[in-house]
Amino acid sequence: xxxxxxxxxxxxxxxxxxxxxxxxxxxxxxxxxxxxxxxxxxxxxxxxxxxxxxxxxxxxxxxxxxxxxxxxxxxxxxxxxxxxxxxxxxxxxxxxxxxxxxxxxxxxxxxxxxxxxxxxxxxxxxxxxxxxxxxxxxxxxxxxxxxxxxxxxxxxxxxxxxxxxxxxxxxxxxxxxxxxxxxxxxxxxxxxxxxxxxxxxxxxxxxxxxxxxxxxxxxxxxxxxxxxxxxxxxxxxxxxxxxxxxxxxxxxxxxxxxxxx
Amino acid sequence: xxxxxxxxxxxxxxxxxxxxxxxxxxxxxxxxxxxxxxxxxxxxxxxxxxxxxxxxxxxxxxxxxxxxxxxxxxxxxxxxxxxxxxxxxxxxxxxxxxxxxxxxxxxxxxxxxxxxxxxxxxxxxxxxxxxxxxxxxxxxxxxxxxxxxxxxxxxxxxxxxxxxxxxxxxxxxxxxxxxxxxxxxxxxxxxxxxxxxxxxxxxxxxxxxxxxxxxxxxxxxxxxxxxxxxxxxxxxxxxxxxxxxxxxxxxxxxxxxxxxxxxxxxxxxxxxxxxxxxxxxxxxxxxxxxxxxxxxxxxxxxxxxxxxxxxxxxxxxxxxxxxxxxxxxxxxxxxxxxxxxxxxxxxxxxxxxxxxxxxxxxxxxxxxxxxxxxxxxxxxxxxxxxxxxxxxxxxxxxx
Numbered sequence: 001x002x003x004x005x006x007x008x009x010x011x012x013x014x015x016x017x018x019x020x021x022x023x024x025x026x027x028x029x030x031x032x033x034x035x036x037x038x039x040x041x042x043x044x045x046x047x048x049x050x051x052x053x054x055x056x057x058x059x060x061x062x063x064x065x066x067x068x069x070x071x072x073x074x075x076x077x078x079x080x081x082x083x084x085x086x087x088x089x090x091x092x093x094x095x096x097x098x099x100x101x102x103x104x105x106x107x108x109x110x111x112x113x114x115x116x117x118x119x120x121x122x123x124x125x126x127x128x129x130x131x132x133x134x135x136x137x138x139x140x141x142x143x144x145x146x147x148x149x150x151x152x153x154x155x156x157x158x159x160x161x162x163x164x165x166x167x168x169x170x171x172x173x174x175x176x177x178x179x180x181x182x183x184x185x186x187x188x189x190x191x192x193x194x195x196x197x198x199x200x201x202x203x204x205x206x207x208x209x210x211x212x213x214x215x216x217x218x219x220x221x222x223x224x225x226x227x228x229x230x231x232x233x234x235x236x237x238x239x240x241x242x243x244x245x246x247x248x249x250x251x252x253x254x255x256x257x258x259x260x261x
Numbered sequence: 262x263x264x265x266x267x268x269x270x271x272x273x274x275x276x277x278x279x280x281x282x283x284x285x286x287x288x289x290x291x292x293x294x295x296x297x298x299x300x301x302x303x304x305x306x307x308x309x310x311x312x313x314x315x316x317x318x319x320x321x322x323x324x325x326x327x328x329x330x331x332x333x334x335x336x337x338x339x340x341x342x343x344x345x346x347x348x349x350x351x352x353x354x355x356x357x358x359x360x361x362x363x364x365x366x367x368x369x370x371x372x373x374x375x376x377x378x379x380x381x382x383x384x385x386x387x388x389x390x391x392x393x394x395x396x397x398x399x400x401x402x403x404x405x406x407x408x409x410x411x412x413x414x415x416x417x418x419x420x421x422x423x424x425x426x427x428x429x430x431x432x433x434x435x436x437x438x439x440x441x442x443x444x445x446x447x448x449x450x451x452x453x454x455x456x457x458x459x460x461x462x463x464x465x466x467x468x469x470x471x472x473x474x475x476x477x478x479x480x481x482x483x484x485x486x487x488x489x490x491x492x493x494x495x496x497x498x499x500x501x502x503x504x505x506x507x508x509x510x511x512x513x514x515x516x517x518x519x520x521x522x523x524x525x526x527x528x529x530x531x532x533x534x535x536x537x538x539x540x541x542x543x544x545x546x547x548x549x550x551x552x553x554x555x556x557x558x559x560x561x562x563x564x565x566x567x568x569x570x571x572x573x574x575x576x577x578x579x580x581x582x583x584x585x586x587x588x589x590x591x592x593x594x595x596x597x598x599x600x601x602x603x604x605x606x607x608x609x610x611x612x613x614x615x616x617x618x619x620x621x622x623x624x625x626x627x628x629x630x631x632x633x634x635x636x637x638x639x640x641x642x643x644x645x646x647x648x649x650x651x652x653x654x655x656x657x658x659x660x
Contacts, residue, residue, distance in 0.1 A: 104554025
């Protein structure tokens with residue numbers, strides 16, 4: 001299933017989506033299938049799988065550590081595509097990675113490999129719209145969604161430019177800063193949601209870690225809630241990982257469903 | 262859309278959050294760079310705080326031994342002991358004019374951090390410097406100097422725990438505190454407009470050399486030699502000479518303990534010599550990477566050259582053949598460190614020793630011509646502990 005179909009399905013039920021992020025190959029490549037299945041059982045509608053990079057500047061300590069674990073366990077771009085291709089899942093998968101890994105593989109090849117592995121969308125946190133022309137064209141040609149981030153600091157002019165080029169969903173960054181679980185959801189979320197006017201689904205991420213926050217974000221008007229570091233923290237603990245991932249995904253999805261819109 | 266600024270290199274590969282800050286910085290720079298008041302203050306700081314101009318010194322003993330006229334541009338005499346202050350004065354002033362109250366910086370050897378601490382203290386900024394844990398170990402004196410001047414020094418424990426990771430961490434800080442904070446990058450690297458701004462503020466080096474060498478020799482040199490990590494001292498001395506096609510430019514990178522790589526690390530820091538096209542720290546440039554595009558850790562005896570990338574403008578100058586990338590290894594740099602100390606009574610930084618080492622290697626070949634200017638980018642006092650330990654045979658501690 002691709003991303004637009006998933007959102008139409010959810011919209012027909014009046015539901016917002018839970019998008020779960022984990023780093024592929026963390027802590028080992030073998031663990032990823034079980035982790036992804038647990039997230040989906042818990043209620044994840046879309047799964048983002050990070051392709052780890054040695055220098056993840058947009059990520060906080062939690063995802064940095066996950067990237068380091070995955071890289072030490074031997075994760076690389078070839079294994080990533082093998083691994084993702086082997087997953088037995090129905091939900092849309094999204095590849096999140098840094099630009100140098102795409103650039104080095106060759107933009108065309110990278111997008112083809114995504115397509116072949118069953119990946120429906122790509123997020124590149126260090127690639128602003130100005131630098132993204134070639135990748136955008138390639139994504140259109142291969143019907144892979146190219147998902148952009150919009151930050152609280154993004155100007156109106158830039159929002160319009162991003163809306164012109166993005167597809168799948170818009171990744172609204174709830175706060176200035178790097179990724180990582182926080183106890184509160186920034187006030188800027190509400191403002192940003194109302195500034196971004198589009199029919200493309202709006203997903204809010206950065207800092208969300210529990211059902212209560214997820215509910216608030218959906219009540220503010222989000223079509224999807226993105227949660228990463230809170231899942232990665234569970235993986236890092238090594239303790240009853242899959243059961244706890246499933247429980248957290250359920251808590252988040254329940255929060256989303258409880259929201260009054 | 263965005264046109265690459267230096268051939269195919271440069272650009273702005275940064276998180277969306279920072280794009281408006283880069284635009285604001287470029288706007289601020291364009292507004293103030295020719296502003297008479299800004300320039301007057303810049304000039305005041307360069308003269309009375311930094312101690313410019315620095316001498317262009319004729320190294321008579323070295324010249325005699327190597328059979329070519331060798332001049333040293335004495336950036337080691339700049340306040341703080343390195344050329345780094347030229348840039349921190351310029352950027353700190355710019356930040357002040359732009360109304361920022363907080364400065365963050367990365368540092369490798371601690372020279373840029375120290376220079377940032379100096380201008381930060383002097384101009385009243387809250388100053389935070391990120392430094393890799395491995396570099397902190399080998400540059401304790403600089404860490405103490407920064408703290409003395411009221412700078413908060415954050416230890417970076419991620420990745421290779423050196424300069425590249427300190428840059429990552431400084432970028433993360435900037436992403437988080439972008440509204441009141443200026444990121445004072447220390448080299449001609451990073452997203453546009455940084456490579457341009459740092460180059461312009463460092464060009465005072467080359468501009469002085471132009472006048473000084475005309476006065477002393479009545480002509481421009483045959484070649485200019487500068488050590489290159491990120492490349493700020495190199496761009497600073499090269500830039501005013503780029504149009505002077507008869508002047509050969511040599512960028513000497515750290516050959517480390519060998520021009521080879523293991524699975525995750527290069528034994529050198531020679532991104533111009535053997536790096537490949539890639540994107541690191543916001544710019545497309547030549548970088549040290551594996552076949553998947555993961556960044557390789559670099560190595561050099563000198564923390565200031567120990568970096569996996571290089572400024573995008575240098576990468577382009579190398580591509581178009583305007584500059585010649587060369588390398589000198591750890592041992593050669595150490596030998597040069599001793600030789601300059603012994604022959605001229607000047608203790609060079611280990612970084613600058615790479616430029617010296619290359620001249621000592623190449624002088625006989627004729628490649629450098631009859632009149633050579635070496636950018637002596639820093640003094641070696643900060644390196645004494647490293648050198649003492651090496652000579653006591655504990656080389657294993659500094660792999």
